[in-house]
Amino acid sequence: MSDERQRRHKRAMEKLKQHVDAKVAAASVERGLLLVFTGNGKGKTTAAWGTVARALGYGYGVGVVQFIKGEWECGERQRLADDPQLEVVVMATGFTWETQNRDTDRAACEATWAHAERMMTDPSRYLVVLDELTYMLKFGYLDVQRVMRALAHRPPEQTVIITGRNAHRELLEMADTITEMQETRHAFNQGLKARRGIDY
């Protein structure tokens, strides 16, 4: 590479580093975060599980509550389940369009939410994941004010991740970080089968 190009690159990188350093210095508040992974694209639940693996890697206590999804989606649970620092609760009623009974689903949601509330009062849980919670609000199985209350009163060091499409407006307002996973293209819509160990 020419010396001139090398110098230009170095200057550009120095400028970028200054910018990043300034942002790091400005970020001074330390507390647990509320993260929302929403949107119609692939990656919401897997991003949550990736964060679970990350937190466990440092030895932090983690709680995961999975709403709706059934026992068939279990690769990541299986892999991490033996960790004494991890507790996973799964509603496991199957998808609501398979059970097709609103009252049963509502009762299952209620019982599962009780575990979420317990975890959100436990300071030993550094990270709590409420996977697919958004649907519980959307279907009216759970009241948004109750969810907001539990979030507001959780231990200050605790980070909570909420995943699911169509996140409630009030949840979004409360969130520190929101990522909208947008589906630009999905293999499934092109006739490609869902892959074991990849899609579920």
Place this chain on the structure above:
Amino acid sequence: MSDERQRRHKRAMEKLKQHVDAKVAAASVERGLLLVFTGNGKGKTTAAWGTVARALGYGYGVGVVQFIKGEWECGERQRLADDPQLEVVVMATGFTWETQNRDTDRAACEATWAHAERMMTDPSRYLVVLDELTYMLKFGYLDVQRVMRALAHRPPEQTVIITGRNAHRELLEMADTITEMQETRHAFNQGLKARRGIDY
């Protein structure tokens, strides 16, 4: 709940189930996928690691190649590193704006890419993650044609996940599934410190 509401719900769910069943039936092609997680939002790398945990949960062989990122980001690696089915290679030169030497970075990229190529010829790797690869193309450290060639010739059962901002147009054209992780809000920009075990 009223009987009428219960009936309405049941009908809506039956219709949804028909729609989903039809899509599942139409998806008949079985092969490894090319997934791209791009966009400026949080969740690209963690979604890849979540998928790693998922694939490992079924006992599949997984290879991860991390471009750029340094040793400091390691929670998820640490947690999964003991898995005999997982191989992780990390370029680990630190961020390019810290090393600020284009030639060194390019050489490190070249050496790291060799591992990616090896994994992409190995049928025992059911999943290969090329984390932050997009920057290697953007910085000109790696030629896109070379990457496309390796992808095109990989074992048919192998799924590859590429993460990073500003994914190359040709990579996007080749992808089966693209998720654009959009940053709607980020805690860091509101003065909140990055959290150990959450952000890194």
